Amino acid sequence: MSGEQELGITESKEHSPGEWYAEVVQKAGLADYAPMGGFIVTKPRGYAVWERIQNHLDGWFKETGVQNSYFPMFIPESFLEREKDIVEGFDPEVAWVTHGGHEELEERLAVRPTSESIIAPFMADWTRSHRDLPLRLNQWCSVVRWEATETKPFFRTKEFLWQEGHTAHTDEDGAWDETMTRLEQYKRLYEEVMAMPVMEGRKPEHDKFPGAHTTTTVEALMPDGKSVQGGTSHYLGTSFAEAFDITYADENEEDNVAHTTSWGLSWRAMGALIMTHSDDQGLVLPPAVAPTQVVIVPIWQEDTKDEVQEYAADLAVDLEDAGVRVELDDRDHRNPGFKYNEHELNGVPLRVEVGPHEVEDDEATLVHRPDGETETVSREGIGDTASEHLDTVHAKLYASAEETLEGEIREADSREEILGTIGQHGGYVKCGWCGDEDCEDPIKDAIAAEIVMVPLDRDEEPVHDECAICGDDAEETAYFAKSY
Amino acid sequence: MSGEQELGITESKEHSPGEWYAEVVQKAGLADYAPMGGFIVTKPRGYAVWERIQNHLDGWFKETGVQNSYFPMFIPESFLEREKDIVEGFDPEVAWVTHGGHEELEERLAVRPTSESIIAPFMADWTRSHRDLPLRLNQWCSVVRWEATETKPFFRTKEFLWQEGHTAHTDEDGAWDETMTRLEQYKRLYEEVMAMPVMEGRKPEHDKFPGAHTTTTVEALMPDGKSVQGGTSHYLGTSFAEAFDITYADENEEDNVAHTTSWGLSWRAMGALIMTHSDDQGLVLPPAVAPTQVVIVPIWQEDTKDEVQEYAADLAVDLEDAGVRVELDDRDHRNPGFKYNEHELNGVPLRVEVGPHEVEDDEATLVHRPDGETETVSREGIGDTASEHLDTVHAKLYASAEETLEGEIREADSREEILGTIGQHGGYVKCGWCGDEDCEDPIKDAIAAEIVMVPLDRDEEPVHDECAICGDDAEETAYFAKSY
Numbered sequence: 020m021s022g023e024q025e026l027g028i029t030e031s032k033e034h035s036p037g038e039w040y041a042e043v044v045q046k047a048g049l050a051d052y053a054p055m056g057g058f059i060v061t062k063p064r065g066y067a068v069w070e071r072i073q074n075h076l077d078g079w080f081k082e083t084g085v086q087n088s089y090f091p092m093f094i095p096e097s098f099l100e101r102e103k104d105i106v107e108g109f110d111p112e113v114a115w116v117t118h119g120g121h122e123e124l125e126e127r128l129a130v131r132p133t134s135e136s137i138i139a140p141f142m143a144d145w146t147r148s149h150r151d152l153p154l155r156l157n158q159w160c161s162v163v164r165w166e167a168t169e170t171k172p173f174f175r176t177k178e179f180l181w182q183e184g185h186t187a188h189t190d191e192d193g194a195w196d197e198t199m200t201r202l203e204q205y206k207r208l209y210e211e212v213m214a215m216p217v218m219e220g221r222k223p224e225h226d227k228f229p230g231a232h233t234t235t236t237v238e239a240l241m242p243d244g245k246s247v248q249g250g251t252s253h254y255l256g257t258s259f260a261e262a263f264d265i266t267y268a269d270e271n272e273e274d275n276v277a278h279t280t281s282w283g284l285s286w287r288a289m290g291a292l293i294m295t296h297s298d299d300q301g302l303v304l305p306p307a308v309a310p311t312q313v314v315i316v317p318i319w320q321e322d323t324k325d326e327v328q329e330y331a332a333d334l335a336v337d338l339e340d341a342g343v344r345v346e347l348d349d350r351d352h353r354n355p356g357f358k359y360n361e362h363e364l365n366g367v368p369l370r371v372e373v374g375p376h377e378v379e380d381d382e383a384t385l386v387h388r389p390d391g392e393t394e395t396v397s398r399e400g401i402g403d404t405a406s407e408h409l410d411t412v413h414a415k416l417y418a419s420a421e422e423t424l425e426g427e428i429r430e431a432d433s434r435e436e437i438l439g440t441i442g443q444h445g446g447y448v449k450c451g452w453c454g455d456e457d458c459e460d461p462i463k464d465a466i467a468a469e470i471v472m473v474p475l476d477r478d479e480e481p482v483h484d485e486c487a488i489c490g491d492d493a494e495e496t497a498y499f500a501k502s503y
Numbered sequence: 504m505s506g507e508q509e510l511g512i513t514e515s516k517e518h519s520p521g522e523w524y525a526e527v528v529q530k531a532g533l534a535d536y537a538p539m540g541g542f543i544v545t546k547p548r549g550y551a552v553w554e555r556i557q558n559h560l561d562g563w564f565k566e567t568g569v570q571n572s573y574f575p576m577f578i579p580e581s582f583l584e585r586e587k588d589i590v591e592g593f594d595p596e597v598a599w600v601t602h603g604g605h606e607e608l609e610e611r612l613a614v615r616p617t618s619e620s621i622i623a624p625f626m627a628d629w630t631r632s633h634r635d636l637p638l639r640l641n642q643w644c645s646v647v648r649w650e651a652t653e654t655k656p657f658f659r660t661k662e663f664l665w666q667e668g669h670t671a672h673t674d675e676d677g678a679w680d681e682t683m684t685r686l687e688q689y690k691r692l693y694e695e696v697m698a699m700p701v702m703e704g705r706k707p708e709h710d711k712f713p714g715a716h717t718t719t720t721v722e723a724l725m726p727d728g729k730s731v732q733g734g735t736s737h738y739l740g741t742s743f744a745e746a747f748d749i750t751y752a753d754e755n756e757e758d759n760v761a762h763t764t765s766w767g768l769s770w771r772a773m774g775a776l777i778m779t780h781s782d783d784q785g786l787v788l789p790p791a792v793a794p795t796q797v798v799i800v801p802i803w804q805e806d807t808k809d810e811v812q813e814y815a816a817d818l819a820v821d822l823e824d825a826g827v828r829v830e831l832d833d834r835d836h837r838n839p840g841f842k843y844n845e846h847e848l849n850g851v852p853l854r855v856e857v858g859p860h861e862v863e864d865d866e867a868t869l870v871h872r873p874d875g876e877t878e879t880v881s882r883e884g885i886g887d888t889a890s891e892h893l894d895t896v897h898a899k900l901y902a903s904a905e906e907t908l909e910g911e912i913r914e915a916d917s918r919e920e921i922l923g924t925i926g927q928h929g930g931y932v933k934c935g936w937c938g939d940e941d942c943e944d945p946i947k948d949a950i951a952a953e954i955v956m957v958p959l960d961r962d963e964e965p966v967h968d969e970c971a972i973c974g975d976d977a978e979e980t981a982y983f984a985k986s987y
């Protein structure tokens with residue numbers, strides 16, 4: 020059944036990135052398609068990557084005062100309506116529960132598309148005094164949005180896993196600091212854990228989270244030239260707090276309205292990770308998220324089998340003792356070449372080959388997954404050596420992604436140049452922008468590119484004095500790109 | 504608003520255990536009621552306890568070959584129907600999603616009540632050869648069962664958090680070992696982490712998980728004399744594998760049917776924990792699950808404030824360095840008495856009091872939450888000392904629960920004696936049983952007690968030769984109890 024021809028990747032990342040991505044996800048054992056369109060099954064290797072993303076982020080959240088909690092997965096329709104009344108533009112497509120058991124419900128329940136409308140009333144309830152603030156809640160959960168688009172594992176699915184943070188603060192400074200703390204943690208996750216550079220920015224006014232004062236974003240560039248919104252952190256101002264009555268008594272016992280934030284990162288981050296680093300041999304994972312960091316493949320003939328296997332097993336123990344996630348692939352029924360291909364497909368960052376030569380010389384041969392670079396190293400101190408090589412693999416992945424990003428930010432000062440540059444190269448095009456949504460339309464209509472961000476700093480001078488589209492005075496710099 | 508009279512527990516554990524439990528859950532900040540009946544909000548302190556339960560169990564699962572994964576929260580009606588056809592007695596009351604966005608769905612989707620019917624087809628798909636086995640999957644998720652009963656946080660809620668493990672093996676021995684491995688891990692969780700003794704047993708044939716060959720259980724006795732099913736581990740035989748076509752090619756390339764298991768533990772474990780150890784002062788938590796293990800309360804007058812606060816802060820650093828989860832309660836606007844009450848309510852296992860005397864003598868006064876035992880100890884080595892005292896607190900909690908359990912297993916050899924003993928004392932009554940469900944009915948009808956378990960070992964001689972109800976030959980020992 021699982022013959023070798025089925026194992027390898029057949030699509031090309033360069034020429035058919037969509038098909039290639041789908042093939043890597045399935046063949047590297049990350050996810051499968053569920054029987055219902057729009058849903059996927061996250062397989063053990065995929066889930067293990069997600070767990071590592073979670074663990075890093077969750078640790079940082081907790082170090083910075085966030086408390087995890089869990090709110091119901093259902094939201095009464097009247098609660099969602101309340102949010103719709105408050106928040107212009109909020110009209111999510113949701114899955115509706117209408118029956119419980121054999122009975123029709125009196126009120127329909129939405130499967131949460133996001134939890135503001137069920138969390139905010141409790142935040143109001145728990146906030147009495149200024150001493151109750153800041154209140155920082157987070158939950159890791161799944162949410163459902165009934166969008167009828169083609170399924171792309173981790174990028175576009177009706178159900179997806181994410182975390183959503185919701186916080187309340189006494190004033191704007193506190194809430195704004197919070198917004199930026201989470202944005203920086205998302206950036207750190209991409210850079211330190213996922214080996215991906217990202218750009219920080221704001222969403223333009225017309226593309227903010229409904230009801231938000233400011234939506235900040237980290238944007239990651241994919242190899243096909245499209246931008247991925249990698250995580251968003253919203254400063255909500257007082258709009259949600261006013262609507263849901265999140266108020267507190269200050270030190271003078273006077274009532275004040277809190278300032279709130281929300282911030283979220285989904286398994287789309289994992290999709291971006293897979294797409295960025297992987298290649299035509301399959302999955303490539305940075306060591307920090309790789310379930311297996313090092314695989315040891317013993318190479319032997321009958322007459323050297325015992326000594327090689329023993330040596331390999333000892334090496335595995337040393338690596339494990341050094342805190343490396345190591346797997347010894349001592350399967351008898353597979354040859355080394357098959358094993359190489361399989362572990363490359365599965366994205367193991369570092370391969371250790373040991374044969375009779377290595378045993379004789381007290382050495383090990385290390386092979387880096389991303390580029391095949393090979394080095395024979397001393398057996399002594401193999402734990403430290405392997406850790407250094409894993410750091411090198413991370414650095415290589417980051418450097419490669421950074422190089423791509425740096426070459427893909429271009430300037431333009433006319434509509435034609437924007438269209439031409441994105442049409443030809445993809446990537447980001449920055450230009451002066453008057454701030455009017457109407458000036459995005461011709462680009463959107465022509466090539467489906469949009470303003471994915473503007474600079475975080477509202478006072479930053481625009482790159483050009485004039486709006487590249489209408490020629491009016493430019494208010495800020497717009498970053499146009501196609502996006503996922 | 505948050506006056507002191509609101510803080511304390513007003514109900515009595517002994518006299519009104521139901522009201523007392525509800526009050527502890529709310530006032531200790533574990534959970535709140537959601538606006539929809541049957542749903543709760545798990546607050547940070549409650550969720551932190553659940554996370555610690557998860558972390559222990561998840562670590563043990565992974566050490567023993569389990570891989571986490573994530574399957575869709577929705578199950579098409581036809582999939583559930585398929586399970587109904589196979590498994591007599593499987594007819595869960597579920598929440599039905601009938602609409603996505605503004606469209607009615609072609610097929611209704613159940614919000615998962617348990618995931619056998621969506622996981623098993625994938626297990627079939629992923630199992631080709633004997634080399635693919637054992638396949639051990641687990642997911643941590645929430646499930647929904649539309650049962651219309653009174654809400655009791657963590658015990659009875661329509662949505663609840665749990666883990667569900669699903670495994671496939673080549674033969675009965677492997678599957679049976681798996682079943683027992685998980686049961687032992689549940690037992691270990693209760694004993695080592697939650698400081699609760701449990702009894703291991705089997706569910707009687709008529710109360711097995713539908714479709715299972717054997718359902719094993721850990722049962723915990725609550726202070727009100729009722730038994731809680733604390734976790735179940737099912738050996739499913741080949742019934743699910745046959746129905747869902749989970750087959751594999753053995754070493755001779757011949758097709759075989761796999762043997763499967765499933766096992767689950769829900770946040771009901773947390774409910775049992777709260778109910779077992781807590782008291783009329785509020786929550787009591789074993790140190791292994793307590794979000795804060797040690798709270799330091801400085802006691803000072805104006806003239807000693809600086810030295811006491813400095814000393815307390817240094818102590819906190821020492822304890823933190825020793826790996827203790829410590830909180831320094833240096834709030835100025837609360838007096839020590841208020842703080843004692845609050846931390847007792849919130850279940851902090853160990854309180855450290857430091858005042859001018861402690862500073863002068865280089866000491867600290869430790870107070871155990873469960874029984875108020877107080878000891879003044881040397882400042883030197885406070886990290887080790889505190890850890891020892893935390894171990895003692897765990898041991899005290901365990902010993903107390905064990906003493907209760909041991910006194911609450913009684914024997915009876917007639918229907919009247921069963922009724923009288925449970926009626927008077929609660930707890931477990933063991934007796935000879937013929938194995939016929941009909942002999943459970945008169946007990947169930949009279950006092951709502953049932954056979955919560957029989958011994959694990961099928962060959963164990965029954966405690967009496969005759970069935971206590973009908974007088975026929977006894978096949979095994981039945982443990983009768985009221986249950987949650």
Ligand SMILES: [Zn+2]
Nearest residue numbers: 453458486489
């Ligand atoms: Zn313009």
Ligand SMILES: [Zn+2]
Nearest residue numbers: 937942970973
């Ligand atoms: Zn009988």
